[in-house]
Amino acid sequence: MYLITMFGNLLIILATISDSLLHTPMYFFLSNLSLVDICFVSTTLPKMLADIQTRSKLITFEGCITQMYFFILFIGMDNFLLAVMAYDRLVAICHPLHYRVIVNPQLCVLLVGASWILSVLNSLLQSLTVLGLSFCTHVEIPHFFCELYQVVHLACSDTFLNDMVMYFASVVLGGGTLSGIVYSYYKIVSAIRAISSAQGKYKAFSTCASHLSVVSLFCCTGLGVYLSSAMTHSSESSATASVMYTVVTPMLNPFIYSLRNKDIKRALKILFQGNL
Template sequence: MKPGNDTQISEFLLLGLSEEPELQPLIFGFFLSMYLITVFGNLLIILAVSSDSHLHTPMYFFLANLSFVDICFTSTTVPKMLWNIQTQSKVITYAGCITQIYFLIVFAVLDVFLLSMMAYDRYVAICHPLQYTVIMNPRVCGLLVLVSWIICVLQSLLQTSMVLRLSFCAVVEIPHFSCELNQMIQVACSDTFLNNLMVYFAAVLLVGGSLAGILYSYSRIVSSILGISSAQGKYKAFSTCASHLSVVCLFFCTSLGVYLSSAVSQSSHSTAVASVMYTVVTPMLNPFIYSLRNKDIKRALKRTLGIPVM
């Protein structure tokens, strides 16, 4: 297998969501609006959590980290897409493409890990309330986040190193608005068996394992909630999980939808459109889900914005 440098490839062409010139201003305005809402909304969550002492708990510590990762996740692709539309260019350099792949993998897997940690936090809070402060102490929470960062960085380094081994044809067009790992593997001219094997292995081990942990946590949570005798107690227990469960469903349903649609349909364009859901739409909606469904966050946001709290 020849290294990618032997192919003399210095840039790729990102075909984007549409090649129709009249649609470009609409796409630009749409994505710019979503990006600004994503950054502003998640920054508000981080500010609210950091400034309100009532929110200095494990659940909101993980939420603030999730908001930070969502900002980084969206910022990896959208600014470059907006720049290309504004300059009427489709070019992204080889180094830029590899960089996008690296950070997309880091932040995507971090999203999954943080959602798993939040599910575990809710499981301990509801199923083992008397041991909650002992199990979910600040040292443990900080260590969980640190270990997650280390795993994601190393895993992404491995995946991008595998991409660097691939060779590409003279002109490479990527039918997407960003450089995603599976798209790069598909357009490579060399043997990609090992790359595909590594992708599937990581997906099963990291994403599949995390999803199994989330499902197990919520199966135990639901079982505990059903065992509560009072209706008010059931409602209070469920309300503490509603926001997180909504975000979990949104993230995993859109992510699975992308890969199921790519498996059923051979259209790369449809896969690119579906990717918008979990790379752009989900990070934008997360702050709204938490602020609308969580009374503590709503109170903290009002204090942050100087709105009187009733």
């Protein structure tokens, strides 16, 4: 699954770079999402695979903090990029004549750059607050990677500040991006309903169907992680939900975007033919 995720997302990146017809805002954001997904799975899976091979479950405190930092960073980038892509589809469907003027290359770079800055600052803040905690010896994390919530609540010191920072980031960043996505699709659905022809409605909806599928998969698996943790308090069920969240979703993203996308299929065909 790790190799499929790496290979699939790498193909999306190579296809968008090699084909000049894919040098558009939508595919620029898609290639960034694929890059983030590669980094996202590489944060946890190589260590897990090494643990399986060596039959060891040990990780240093420094290694745990580092893994946590990059995990929070890339999960934040996933959230921001999905919100940015929703805005891109909003402008494309609701303001098609002004699309190239509004979503220009400068705005694309600005949106992606701002996403990176906010994600880095959030990840840095979360990691620094964990560094201020004290832990007892022989701490065992009931997970297959250093997940922030699990690590914080194994501390021997007071975690009030950490909880406040986590909840604040979840509400402001997570809730903000989700609200942006919901608002974008509310406007998109309203615009599609106003189209008179059935063919026009189908064409408009098909341009955002892949993104909507990825958002639904990402949000549903993410909610499954936290609901399973809150309701069952079982490390096994939480870890199973996390595998869906951290492994399955990044693996399926390239398939979702390529199977129903003629431009990606054409670019991949040209890419393979050029290398054979």
